[in-house]
Amino acid sequence: MKIMLKIGSLIGLMLTIVPPVLFFLGKTEFNSMKLWMGIGMLAWMLTAPFWINKQADRRPETEEN
Template sequence: MKTVLKFISLLGLIFTIYPPVLYFMGDATLDRMKFSMGIGMVLWMLTAPFWINKQQEESKQ
């Protein structure tokens, strides 16, 4: 499950970082960039909290 969450988080980061590059190069419209970045933000915010601090919590026990 942790691997799936990391993969989805990575997709979220890609959807957040890549669209501005496409917009800068002229391959995407402003609306498409905003929409893609919104999807990326939601993916990251929904998945990252479940795996990002797990190693620290497990080592405390």
């Protein structure tokens, strides 16, 4: 399940990075860029919190004297 969340997050990040580059190069229109960036933002926001916080729980506890 965590692998699927990471893949979804990666796709979301790519959908927020690639469309502006394509718009800058003149390969896509402004409205199309906004649509894909919005979809990418939602994908990132819905998938990333579930696996990013899990890595913070793996830190070893330190001994207190």
